[in-house]
Amino acid sequence: xxxxxxxxxxxxxxxxxxxxxxxxxxxxxxxxxxxxxxxxxxxxxxxxxxxxxxxxxxxxxxxxxxxxxxxxxxxxxxxxxxxxxxxxxxxxxxxxxxxxxxxxxxxxxxxxxxxxxxxxxxxxxxxxxxxxxxxxxxxxxxxxxxxxxxxxxxxxxxxxxxxxxxxxxxxxxxxxxxxxxxxxxxxxxxxxxxxxxxxxxxxxxxxxxxxxxxxxxxxxxxxxxxxxxxxxxxxxxxxxxxxxxxxxxxxxxxxxxxxxxxxxxxxxxxxxxxxxxxxxxxxxxxxxxxxxxxxxxxxxxxxxxxxxxxxxxxxxxxxxxxxxxxxxxxxxxxxxxxxxxxxxxxxxxxxxxxxxxxxxxxxxxxxxxxxxxxxxxxxxxxxxxxxxxxxxxxxxxxxxxxxxxxxxxxxxxxxxxxxxxxxxxxxxxxxxxxxxxxxxxxxxxxxxxxxxxxxxxxxxxxxxxxxxxxxxxxxxxxxxxxxxxxxx
Amino acid sequence: xxxxxxxxxxxxxxxxxxxxxxxxxxxxxxxxxxxxxxxxxxxxxxxxxxxxxxxxxxxxxxxxxxxxxxxxxxxxxxxxxxxxxxxxxxxxxxxxxxxxxxxxxxxxxxxxxxxxxxxxxxxxxxxxxxxxxxxxxxxxxxxxxxxxxxxxxxxxxxxxxxxxxxxxxx
Numbered sequence: 001x002x003x004x005x006x007x008x009x010x011x012x013x014x015x016x017x018x019x020x021x022x023x024x025x026x027x028x029x030x031x032x033x034x035x036x037x038x039x040x041x042x043x044x045x046x047x048x049x050x051x052x053x054x055x056x057x058x059x060x061x062x063x064x065x066x067x068x069x070x071x072x073x074x075x076x077x078x079x080x081x082x083x084x085x086x087x088x089x090x091x092x093x094x095x096x097x098x099x100x101x102x103x104x105x106x107x108x109x110x111x112x113x114x115x116x117x118x119x120x121x122x123x124x125x126x127x128x129x130x131x132x133x134x135x136x137x138x139x140x141x142x143x144x145x146x147x148x149x150x151x152x153x154x155x156x157x158x159x160x161x162x163x164x165x166x167x168x169x170x171x172x173x174x175x176x177x178x179x180x181x182x183x184x185x186x187x188x189x190x191x192x193x194x195x196x197x198x199x200x201x202x203x204x205x206x207x208x209x210x211x212x213x214x215x216x217x218x219x220x221x222x223x224x225x226x227x228x229x230x231x232x233x234x235x236x237x238x239x240x241x242x243x244x245x246x247x248x249x250x251x252x253x254x255x256x257x258x259x260x261x262x263x264x265x266x267x268x269x270x271x272x273x274x275x276x277x278x279x280x281x282x283x284x285x286x287x288x289x290x291x292x293x294x295x296x297x298x299x300x301x302x303x304x305x306x307x308x309x310x311x312x313x314x315x316x317x318x319x320x321x322x323x324x325x326x327x328x329x330x331x332x333x334x335x336x337x338x339x340x341x342x343x344x345x346x347x348x349x350x351x352x353x354x355x356x357x358x359x360x361x362x363x364x365x366x367x368x369x370x371x372x373x374x375x376x377x378x379x380x381x382x383x384x385x386x387x388x389x390x391x392x393x394x395x396x397x398x399x400x401x402x403x404x405x406x407x408x409x410x411x412x413x414x415x416x417x418x419x420x421x422x423x424x425x426x427x428x429x430x431x432x433x434x435x436x437x438x439x440x441x442x443x444x445x446x447x448x449x450x451x452x453x454x455x456x457x458x459x460x461x462x463x464x465x466x467x468x469x470x471x472x473x474x475x476x477x478x479x480x481x482x483x484x485x486x487x488x
Numbered sequence: 489x490x491x492x493x494x495x496x497x498x499x500x501x502x503x504x505x506x507x508x509x510x511x512x513x514x515x516x517x518x519x520x521x522x523x524x525x526x527x528x529x530x531x532x533x534x535x536x537x538x539x540x541x542x543x544x545x546x547x548x549x550x551x552x553x554x555x556x557x558x559x560x561x562x563x564x565x566x567x568x569x570x571x572x573x574x575x576x577x578x579x580x581x582x583x584x585x586x587x588x589x590x591x592x593x594x595x596x597x598x599x600x601x602x603x604x605x606x607x608x609x610x611x612x613x614x615x616x617x618x619x620x621x622x623x624x625x626x627x628x629x630x631x632x633x634x635x636x637x638x639x640x641x642x643x644x645x646x647x648x649x650x651x652x653x654x655x656x657x658x
Contacts, residue, residue, distance in 0.1 A: 190533075
């Protein structure tokens with residue numbers, strides 16, 4: 001086993017493979033920076049070139065791209081308050097307020113460093129646990145998946161600071177919006193107003209850009225300043241960010257463990273991990289100012305989302321079950337290279353599995369170095385006058401929203417949701433719970449339907465369900481305690 | 489020293505404290521009522537779906553309508569208690585953003601009629617000159633960079649742009 005491990009390390013260190021890895025990292029960085037584009041676009045871009053390529057080079061190219069998308073998507077999340085992808089949603093909560101305080105470089109550096117550590121920890125954990133993960137993943141059924149999505153949904157309560165009632169209501173609005181389109185597990189289309197566009201529901205990209213980008217950009221234009229406001233110059237440094245991540249190593253480990261744990265479960269995306277990591281960090285850290293620009297609010301979700309994207313490769317490799325859209329296309333890439341993912345990946349093809357994991361480790365290091373080197377110049381965006389920057393961003397965001405399904409309906413949905421979010425923001429409604437409700441609704445409904453159909457009410461007594469239920473209740477109690485304690 | 493956790497205090501979290509909250513506006517109440525009506529309609533519609541597709545929206549609808557009722561009631565009570573402000577004072581922020589929203593609306597209309605690239609060029613030139621009062625060389629630079637990025641996105645990343653009703657470039 002150690003011999004195979006070292007052979008795989010030697011393989012990835014070949015100059016041609018390193019070059020391909022670097023190319024993949026470059027593509028992934030560009031894709032991640034552009035809001036609205038994710039790993040699927042990146043995979044679709046490189047897939048035509050994979051055919052006929054040497055498998056080791058092909059794997060390096062694909063893994064390089066996949067590994068850094070969630071590192072680079074921190075740029076728009078921190079600098080513009082727009083999540084570059086689903087995995088960067090929670091980063092916005094504290095990343096953007098930090099940018100507004102003139103600490104964009106520090107936030108970015110902390111995020112990239114945590115991301116790198118998360119990715120490496122996840123890869124190393126899989127190295128050692130690969131033989132145990134198989135039975136564990138197979139033991140997880142729909143009831144446990146349902147409870148994990150409920151754990152994500154429970155974060156609505158924790159994250160609705162200031163006005164829990166409006167937070168819950170916004171969460172319900174998100175759940176309602178996600179009910180539009182085809183019902184999971186039933187041949188019924190709901191709330192479509194007889195329009196073809198709504199048959200597939202509201203696209204996540206249109207919703208994310210609508211509720212975050214449009215109100216924020218309009219607010220910026222109105223304020224006639226820069227993103228960093230009166231703070232002007234970005235006085236923060238990369239070193240301060242790296243030091244902050246280093247100081248909060250427990251949080252990085254916690255996020256990485258959560259990301260790796262949830263990542264190996266197929267069917268749960270980065271959104272769940274992101275919010276769970278953020279929520280747990282909120283209740284487990286003392287004297288925090290989460291939501292108002294706390295560096296720990298960036299470190300926790302960033303270490304988790306990268307660990308998640310690495311761990312999500314495991315069900316893809318071991319069971320040929322793609323955990324998300326990106327890994328689905330990646331699966332196609334492996335097949336094009338002549339590799340058939342399945343249980344043989346821990347027997348006859350163990351060398352390939354180790355090679356993939358090494359590629360993941362090196363891609364994370366390279367991605368972090370690339371992103372760190374660009375974080376200073378890109379942070380200068382926060383110092384450009386909004387009246388000059390925002391029109392350009394609006395054009396880019398319209399293009400990004402159109403990519404959801406290449407229909408004018410995407411742009412209409414983006415604008416309509418943006419105007420609603422703008423009104424909600426004007427009336428002091430929290431918008432984050434809306435997004436959480438939206439992203440987790442479909443999984444909740446689907447897993448609830450499957451659990452009820454297969455197990456009846458017996459699923460409520462499953463050990464895994466009870467453990468996660470205890471976790472949810474524990475989170476609520478810790479959250480309530482941490483907010484009620486007031487100095488006397 | 490800290491106070492001990494109790495159920496009563498947990499419930500207190502949901503009761504708004506006047507000093508922590510921003511003032512309630514008429515638009516805020518109108519939004520509450522709209523959301524409440526929306527959830528009532530949402531619940532009513534859910535009753536017409538087949539049972540397997542009904543449970544989830546029904547639950548969400550009832551929960552949403554209940555919370556929206558409570559929110560509306562609390563906001564109305566708070567509105568009655570707080571000092572009155574004129575409609576102009578309340579809507580100051582919206583009017584400020586409205587002008588920029590109209591600019592953006594014009595850009596989208598132009599994109600719908602003449603496709604994205606010509607609309608983006610016209611929007612950037614007009615906005616940056618008339619609203620941002622930018623110099624011509626600066627405008628040329630910004631438009632050039634945006635065009636280069638869009639063309640690269642079209643031909644390298646293979647992205648599609650919204651077509652125009654009358655003609656489409658790229």
